Amino acid sequence: MVVVSKPAIEQFSHIRNNKPTSALFTQIPIVDLSKPDSKHQIIKACEEFGFFKVINHGVPMESISLLESEATKFFSLPLCEKQKTGQPKPYGYGNKRIGTHGDVGWVEFLLLTTNQDPNLHRFQTFRLALSDYMKSVKKMACEILETMADGLKIQPRNALSKLLMDEESDSVFRVNHYPPCPNVQPLNPNGSNGDVIGFGEHTDPQIISVLRSNNTSGLQISLKDGSWISVPPDQYSFFINVGDSLQVMTNGRFKSVKHRVLTNSVKPRLSMIYFGGPPLSEKIAPLPSLMKGDQQSLYKEFTWFEYKISAYNSRLADNRLIHFEKI
Numbered sequence: 001m002v003v004v005s006k007p008a009i010e011q012f013s014h015i016r017n018n019k020p021t022s023a024l025f026t027q028i029p030i031v032d033l034s035k036p037d038s039k040h041q042i043i044k045a046c047e048e049f050g051f052f053k054v055i056n057h058g059v060p061m062e063s064i065s066l067l068e069s070e071a072t073k074f075f076s077l078p079l080c081e082k083q084k085t086g087q088p089k090p091y092g093y094g095n096k097r098i099g100t101h102g103d104v105g106w107v108e109f110l111l112l113t114t115n116q117d118p119n120l121h122r123f124q125t126f127r128l129a130l131s132d133y134m135k136s137v138k139k140m141a142c143e144i145l146e147t148m149a150d151g152l153k154i155q156p157r158n159a160l161s162k163l164l165m166d167e168e169s170d171s172v173f174r175v176n177h178y179p180p181c182p183n184v185q186p187l188n189p190n191g192s193n194g195d196v197i198g199f200g201e202h203t204d205p206q207i208i209s210v211l212r213s214n215n216t217s218g219l220q221i222s223l224k225d226g227s228w229i230s231v232p233p234d235q236y237s238f239f240i241n242v243g244d245s246l247q248v249m250t251n252g253r254f255k256s257v258k259h260r261v262l263t264n265s266v267k268p269r270l271s272m273i274y275f276g277g278p279p280l281s282e283k284i285a286p287l288p289s290l291m292k293g294d295q296q297s298l299y300k301e302f303t304w305f306e307y308k309i310s311a312y313n314s315r316l317a318d319n320r321l322i323h324f325e326k327i
C-alpha cells in the first residue's frame with residue numbers, strides 16, 4: 001500500500017517579507033466595458049499593474065451563481081468522491097499540493113481543460129454550468145483582448161483574441177476552494193488569517209486570466225515596488241491578470257502581475273479562473289506592429305509548448321520568463 005503523507009499545517013508557507021503596503025490608498029483600476037474609453041483604461045491598467053477589475057462585463061449573474069453553487073456542492077463531497085475525478089496531472093482534483101515540485105497551499109481545487117470533456121461525467125449539472133459559464137467568460141476575455149488591440153493600434157483587431165478562439169487553444173479552467181484556515185494567532189476582526197498562504201505568489205504563464213470569486217477576501221497583487229495590496233472582493237465583477245505570454249507579446253510593455261491568496265479563518269473562499277492560452281504550436285513573440293524603428297525583442301524565440309514545459313517544471317514563485325530573456 002502506498003501511503004501518501006499529507007502536509008501538516010506547519011509546512012504551509014507563511015508570508016515572510018513583508019514590505020509594508022506602500023500605497024494604502026492605491027485603487028485597483030476599474031474598467032467599464034460598456035464605455036467607449038475602456039481601451040485607454042485597459043492599456044493604462046496593464047502598464048501600471050498588469051491587473052484590473054471589469055464591470056458591465058456581460059456575463060449573466062445566473063450563470064455565475066449556478067456554477068458557484070455546483071462547485072460548492074462538489075467541494076462538500078467526501079474526499080474519495082472528489083478524487084474520482086482524477087489527480088491534477090495536470091487535470092483533475094487536487095488538495096493542498098500545487099504543481100509537482102513541492103508547493104503547498106491551504107486550498108483544494110479542480111483543474112480542467114477548456115476544449116476537452118472534463119472528468120466530470122458523474123456531475124452533469126456541474127458540467128453544463130461550467131460549459132455555459134466558460135462560453136460567456138471566453139467571449140468577455142476576447143472582447144477585452146480586442147479592445148486592448150484597438151488601444152495598442154494592433155492590426156488586425158483579433159490578433160490576440162484569435163489565439164483563444166482557435167480550436168486548439170490551450171486554455172485552462174480552475175476552481176479553487178479555500179476552506180477557513182484555523183487561526184494560530186489572535187483573531188482579526190475581519191477573519192483574515194494573519195499569514196497562512198492559500199496559494200503562493202506567482203505569475204500566470206498564459207495570455208490573460210479572468211477571475212471571479214465569492215465575497216471572501218484573500219487575493220493580493222504585488223506592485224512594482226514589491227509591496228502587496230489586498231484586492232477587495234467583488235462577487236459581481238471580474239478581475240483580469242496579464243499573463244507571461246502577453247508580457248512577451250507586448251515586448252515587456254505590459255507586465256504579468258505577481259499575485260497570491262491569503263487564507264481566512266472564518267469564511268471559505270471560492271474562485272473560478274479562466275486562463276486563456278494559445279495553441280501549443282504558437283510562437284510567442286512581440287507583435288510586429290508594436291515594434292518601433294529598430295526595436296529588438298527582449299525575448300528569445302519560443303513556442304507556447306516550450307514555455308509550458310518549462311513553466312510546469314518550475315516552482316510556483318519562480319520567475320519563469322527569465323530563461324527566455326535575451327542576455
Ligand code: GA4
Nearest residue numbers: 098099100103172204205311312314315316
Ligand atoms: C499558475 C496558473 C494556473 O493556475 C496553472 C498553474 C499550474 C498548476 O497548478 O498546475 C502551475 C502554475 C500555474 C505555474 C508553475 C507550475 C504550474 C503550478 C506550478 C508550480 C494551472 C498554470 O497554468 O500555471
